[in-house]
Amino acid sequence: MTTNTIVTSDDILLKLCHSVAHVLSHTSASHVSHAGMVQSITRTRLKPDLGCFSIFDGGFSGLVVINFSASAAIEIYRRYMLNMGMPEAELAFSHTSDEVGNVMGELMNQILGDFINKISKELQTSISQSQPKMLTINKELTISIDANLDDPVARRVSFKTENNHIFYLEFAMDKTEFIKLDEFEYDEEFDPDSLLEQHGQNGNHITTSNTVSPWTKMADKPAIASQLNDVDADDLLDQLGI
Numbered sequence: 001m002t003t004n005t006i007v008t009s010d011d012i013l014l015k016l017c018h019s020v021a022h023v024l025s026h027t028s029a030s031h032v033s034h035a036g037m038v039q040s041i042t043r044t045r046l047k048p049d050l051g052c053f054s055i056f057d058g059g060f061s062g063l064v065v066i067n068f069s070a071s072a073a074i075e076i077y078r079r080y081m082l083n084m085g086m087p088e089a090e091l092a093f094s095h096t097s098d099e100v101g102n103v104m105g106e107l108m109n110q111i112l113g114d115f116i117n118k119i120s121k122e123l124q125t126s127i128s129q130s131q132p133k134m135l136t137i138n139k140e141l142t143i144s145i146d147a148n149l150d151d152p153v154a155r156r157v158s159f160k161t162e163n164n165h166i167f168y169l170e171f172a173m174d175k176t177e178f179i180k181l182d183e184f185e186y187d188e189e190f191d192p193d194s195l196l197e198q199h200g201q202n203g204n205h206i207t208t209s210n211t212v213s214p215w216t217k218m219a220d221k222p223a224i225a226s227q228l229n230d231v232d233a234d235d236l237l238d239q240l241g242i
Helices: 009-028 070-083 098-122 192-201 214-239
Strands: 005-008 044-046 050-058 062-068 127-129 133-136 143-145 152-160 166-174 177-180
Touching: 005 009, 009 070, 009 098, 009 152, 009 166, 044 050, 044 062, 044 166, 050 098, 062 070, 062 098, 070 098, 070 166, 098 127, 098 133
Parallel strands: none
Antiparallel strands: 005 177, 044 143, 050 062, 050 127, 050 133, 062 166, 152 166
């Protein structure tokens, strides 16, 4: 007989916190952590200095808001860009820069992608998200975000960057529970980096002479498709006598 496992809204919040810490730590090559305590709030808000939000729907509905201080946003942005190989001299210095907002919005997208992927496998449900929106907010302004939830549960969790700059995650979702009725196996995660590292540790050497990496083949597909489209377009113009 299977022992029923119950997953609550706070369990889902914890998974989201893990995704935030994991993605930001990995992409910025630094340590980002969340507090062990969670605060119950009545409403989610966008607050200074840089606020980002996204709405998700499907197996359950909810809203994710991350409010970055200027110092936290700049630290994460600069660490991310440096980790990507960008020269430090070319990086922005102000959190009001469009480049900073674009990068933080992309990181938010990666966070939600990681979260949704885990939730879909562990809770056997499907969730979709809206495109994250990023706003620069001054000290005198807060914006309430209403996700039109029937029975909302709202929480706030504080995060800390490696340089001890603070930012906050605010989370609201329908009050719900997922109950495990039967045993099932999770789909196995495929991590190319871990696979290559494992081959290297086992002494297996991957040669590139006279071979084409499957990753290279995948990367070349858009270019090949573009060339074929160009050829088709030229043939069509020739037939029309243009």
